[in-house]
Amino acid sequence: MTSTDAPGLVRTERHGEGGHVVEIVLDRPDALNAVSTAMAEAIGRVSAAVAADPDVRCVVLTSSQARAFCVGADLKERNTMSDAELVRARPGNRAAYGGILDLPVPAIAAVEGFALGGGFELALSCDLIIAGEGAAVGLPEVSVGVIPGGGGTQLLTRRVGWSRAASMIFTARRLTAAQARDLGCVDEVVATGSARARALELASAIAANSPVGLRQAKRAMRLGSDLDLTAGLEIEDNCWRQTAFSGDRAEGVAAFAEKRPPRWPGR
Template structure:
């Protein structure tokens, strides 16, 4: 396996973080008007996920999920060298067992919030995405990585297992044996290797993952909001059932779109050779 750099130690992972922690940004450019950017913004700790940051991630995803004008979400970082280095181990090191268990539902709400976004989501990964950081990316529908990115689930090396969905999401992305090797070895993978195994979906020049993610988001957001939400729902609900059950889920989601204003507008726009103006209902 190619050698990978060692992640720098977060300098203030156990200290009080800046007030923002996580921001939700919107855009004035017309092509991005229906895109929301969730920005991980704890740069001095390389976005290590503290209890406070987990709450902020959950709140941001809840805000975005409730906004019907959003058609696509991009998850990014303010840190040039790290998307997110995972759980705040300095904070956890001071926890009692009871405090660790109290934090658990907070962490689950953060990762579940990203996974449960009702619209397509794209992670833009530059730098390190390790442990819980990689799980945040895996919780998105599409992962774009910069050439210098390093990803991995190293939790067994510190006596736990991936707890933000990693044991389930990586298996579903790359298959049992590849996921087993990655998780059991606690391996850190460069972007090219992660692309080859299917853990990320696209590799771009270092430092340009956000730009590419926003480009993809603009393409996605040009499509029907009803169609996007229904397609994601069909795929998510159908992924873990047999084919017959999956086809029933697809049929139910198709019916939800068939008599929508978006379907009528889409057909009319096609017939009239113009761009659709989606009513979103």
């Protein structure tokens, strides 16, 4: 899969046997991947195309260059926009972040360099975050008169808890990769320049598993995470039923009994 509708902004690459791992590459290096209106629309289109592809089992979100994963909103563009233009751009921006957040398969962000504001929110929209040692993350929006508007107030709070999220957001401070790991903002820190390779390695291990199982596991976790336990268990049961009578379950059990790798039908 290669994106052709957003040249120079966002592109995709397939990896591994069967191409089940898709890498979404933020590719606006001249602006350190600052999210302009056009780039937000491109992220939305590309993520929607990836979400609709039944062959995808895992997604890795990366940058085309090492200096920055994404520095957030394009403030130069924002400085030229009227209030009406800002309002018109809002749905496209929400679709960009929502498109990554709502991917139906596991998603991993590989962060090198700066991941600030909306850039960190794109990473937070993924299920796992791998960061290079030289990475810096933060949500500095209150320092320029707004708030995190790409899901940051909600996603960071759910990741690290109220007080830690409040401290980061209210102070607008940046964290090193090690500090972010210690707070739970990122999941793993690797040598500088290794985040993409580690994320692709992890994605390959994930993609070896049942595509039906992966999608239903993510669905159960996402839908149940903000509900009480009883309601969450009902969602889990529904998702379990989607797997229990699937071709993937039949193949998985047969492969286990026959001591061979499974050949997932993905249905």
